[in-house]
Amino acid sequence: MADITFASPLLPKNKTVYGIAGDTHTLLAVARDHRIPVPFNCEDGDCGSCLIKVTVLDGKQPMGSTLSEKEKFTLAAHGKLSKEAKELAEIADIPPQYRLACQYIVRDEPILVEFSGEPGVEIDPARHKHERAALNDIETTGAEDREYAESVKA
Numbered sequence: 342m343a344d345i346t347f348a349s350p351l352l353p354k355n356k357t358v359y360g361i362a363g364d365t366h367t368l369l370a371v372a373r374d375h376r377i378p379v380p381f382n383c384e385d386g387d388c389g390s391c392l393i394k395v396t397v398l399d400g401k402q403p404m405g406s407t408l409s410e411k412e413k414f415t416l417a418a419h420g421k422l423s424k425e426a427k428e429l430a431e432i433a434d435i436p437p438q439y440r441l442a443c444q445y446i447v448r449d450e451p452i453l454v455e456f457s458g459e460p461g462v463e464i465d466p467a468r469h470k471h472e473r474a475a476l477n478d479i480e481t482t483g484a485e486d487r488e489y490a491e492s493v494k495a
């Protein structure tokens with residue numbers, strides 16, 4: 342179980358939602374459930390519209406996740422998967438920072454998900470530096486989601 346914080350110029354402030362362990366929905370599905378406007382089109386790893394930048398927030402090594410050949414191809418076609426990053430993913434199981442939200446399955450680790458709001462366009466870190474600095478000013482819906490998860494389990 343982990344918090345997922347979304348940051349984008351499209352959001353008035355960063356928004357954190359609660360990721361439920363064992364949930365095999367994609368990050369795009371989680372975003373849509375919470376009305377977070379991550380762009381998308383094909384929902385199948387082909388178009389690159391849902392390009393996101395993922396940063397693990399607990400300081401640990403990102404959990405491994407197998408990238409499909411389709412995701413690797415699309416990321417590379419958008420210039421977001423270098424040869425080195427591809428080798429790290431394939432050999433050391435270290436995922437690249439840029440991913441496709443429609444292919445990314447949420448793991449049990451707190452993450453920051455940044456997106457520009459423009460299909461297939463990476464977030465500009467310099468332009469949106471204030472977004473990251475605002476992490477302490479997060480709109481949190483996680484508490485509500487935790488209560489719901491607990492009530493469902495009971």
Ligand code: FES
Pocket residue numbers: 380381382383384385386387388389390391392415441442443444
């Ligand atoms: S929506 Fe097309 S690659 Fe994700």
